[in-house]
Amino acid sequence: MTIEVTSTSEEGYVTRSRVGDFELTVDATEEEGPSPNGTLLADYASCFIPAFRVGGQKEGFDDLGRVDIDVEGDLDDDDDLEAIRFHILVEADLEDDEFDAVVERAEGICHVHSALREELRAEITGETGAF
Known part of the structure; x- marks a missing residue:
């Protein structure tokens, strides 16, 4: 393709x-x-959300409800991205280990995550039962 x-x-x-x-x-x-960096951050989050949903299904959670990602990107003095952070808000109420398992699955599924150099991949935190 x-x-x-x-x-x-x-x-x-x-x-x-x-x-x-x-x-x-x-x-x-x-x-x-939006700027190229802003577009990249939005693209990354837009890829990660469906990957998170598929990861949830693979972990036995068919209905995660609403999922939001708040994204922060740190720029260096040359306006190059040097760090990305995701804070994921999930409507479903998951235990910490369940959330971590879904994130791990999503990291393996998200094509943008795979395409980024390892040191620029998102640092991920989250809250469940968020809505």
Whole structure:
């Protein structure tokens, strides 16, 4: 399988990308869209949530309810990401060891997690019974 993306910048720092039938606007100045780093963090969380749900199913939790991820990314002096933290809020009430097992499964399933260099993978904390 191949993913094809066409990205175009007509001027300045705004890039419009066509991903299949969808358009995504990314702007390094954050005037017309999120920054590349912000987009990466959103993409990571958007990949991790379904991976977390599949991990939950594999651990015997078919209904996790609502799942939110609050993401923080630390930038160095060159605006490069140097650390990422996820705080996951889960509606289902899981024991700590159950939550950890679901996270471990999700880490093995999330393609963005796998694609990032190990030192940049998210440090994950969470709360269950959160909603």
